[in-house]
Amino acid sequence: MTELLRSRTTLIWFLLVAATIFSWEMGHGVGLHDARYAGAAIIVVAFVKVRFVILDFMEIRHAPLPMRIVGEAWVLIVCTILIALFLKSPQ
Amino acid sequence: MPGEEGVWVFIFGDMMVFSLFFITFLYYRGQNVELFTTSQTHLNQAFGALNTFFMLTSSWFVAMAVQAARRNLGELTPILFSLAWVCGFGFAVIKVMEYSEKIRAGITLTTNDFFMYYYIFTGIHFMHVLIGMGVLAVLARYSWNGEFNDVKIRNLESGASFWHVVDLLWIVLFALLYLIK
Numbered sequence: 504m505t506e507l508l509r510s511r512t513t514l515i516w517f518l519l520v521a522a523t524i525f526s527w528e529m530g531h532g533v534g535l536h537d538a539r540y541a542g543a544a545i546i547v548v549a550f551v552k553v554r555f556v557i558l559d560f561m562e563i564r565h566a567p568l569p570m571r572i573v574g575e576a577w578v579l580i581v582c583t584i585l586i587a588l589f590l591k592s593p594q
Numbered sequence: 595m596p597g598e599e600g601v602w603v604f605i606f607g608d609m610m611v612f613s614l615f616f617i618t619f620l621y622y623r624g625q626n627v628e629l630f631t632t633s634q635t636h637l638n639q640a641f642g643a644l645n646t647f648f649m650l651t652s653s654w655f656v657a658m659a660v661q662a663a664r665r666n667l668g669e670l671t672p673i674l675f676s677l678a679w680v681c682g683f684g685f686a687v688i689k690v691m692e693y694s695e696k697i698r699a700g701i702t703l704t705t706n707d708f709f710m711y712y713y714i715f716t717g718i719h720f721m722h723v724l725i726g727m728g729v730l731a732v733l734a735r736y737s738w739n740g741e742f743n744d745v746k747i748r749n750l751e752s753g754a755s756f757w758h759v760v761d762l763l764w765i766v767l768f769a770l771l772y773l774i775k
Contacts, residue, residue: 504670507658516654523646523768530639530773542774549769556762560657561755562596570595573606581613585620589774592624 515559519552539594543586550582596660597752605759608722612763615718619711619770626707631775633708636701641692642772645685646764652681653761656730656754659737663747668740671750675734678757682727689720712771719763726760729753 507513526548529541554575558564563574595602623630659674661667696702696709703713733753736746 504667506665507662507667507670510658510661512654512657512661516650519650520647523643523650526769526773527639527643530775538775545769545773549766552765553762556653556758556765560653560761561758562657562660562751566595570602577609577613581616585616585770588617588620588624592620592627594627 512559515555519555522548522552539590542589546582546586546589550578554578597748597755601752601755605755608759609763612766615711615715616766616770619715622707622711629706630708633706633712634772634775636696636699637712637772638692638695639772641688642768645688646768648681648685648688649761649764652678652685652730653758655681656757659733660747660750660754663737663742663750668737668742671737671740671742672734675730675737679727679730679734682723682730682757685723686720686727689716689723715767716771719760719767722760722763726757729756 526545529545529548557574557578558571561574563571566574655674655678659671659678662670662674701709703710730753733750737750742750
């Protein structure tokens with residue numbers, strides 16, 4: 504059990520939880536005072552978390568290259584579209 | 595490749611559908627930002643954050659369950675899948691509490707556009723959680739006797755991958771529905 508708990512997976516879980524708390528605080532306006540920057544940062548943090556889930560929990564990091572490309576492309580494309588839509592909307 | 599090819603095709607399709615949900619939500623939010631931001635203040639962020647914690651933790655248990663099966667620590671695998679199931683159950687309990695809090699406050703699917711998307715997207719995600727809990731229960735039972743061979747580990751990986759998708763879709767839903775202003 505100790506061997507499992509000391510693995511990279513545990514470190515990733517810890518970072519994911521820390522990132523959630525950080526985003527939650529940003530949602531309350533801590534750190535970035537402009538809601539537009541805070542919102543864009545929250546979306547970026549969400550997709551960084553998603554990327555870790557895909558690469559480390561779903562083990563795509565060591566999957567065949569085409570799968571990794573699809574995973575990375577999905578993260579990049581969807582994240583970019585969402586940030587563009589968010590920043591385009593009037594405040 | 596972890597798991598079965600067919601499962602990955604399903605997972606990719608599911609992720610595409612949710613991508614459209616996310617894009618639709620932000621597009622219509624852009625048409626009426628004020629309505630969306632005022633409606634968002636009625637959401638309980640603590641419930642959302644707690645559920646994110648449940649999802650991330652259950653995904654972590656599932657990842658460890660698969661690793662345990664590979665590393666000759668197979669006796670831990672069913673326990674870890676069961677712990678993941680408990681976190682899924684925690685998510686479900688919070689979700690039911692959240693929905694009932696909204697309904698008691700008179701907020702339903704027809705209240706406005708924001709809540710229509712809120713109920714539909716979180717509702718479809720909730721169905722994924724319930725199906726995923728079924729999968730986790732099957733995996734816990736399936737791994738009970740140990741005897742992990744390549745086929746068995748592949749099947750565990752397939753089920754595990756589905757649960758991780760349920761986790762990652764929630765991460766984005768939480769950011770878009772609960773957090774961005």
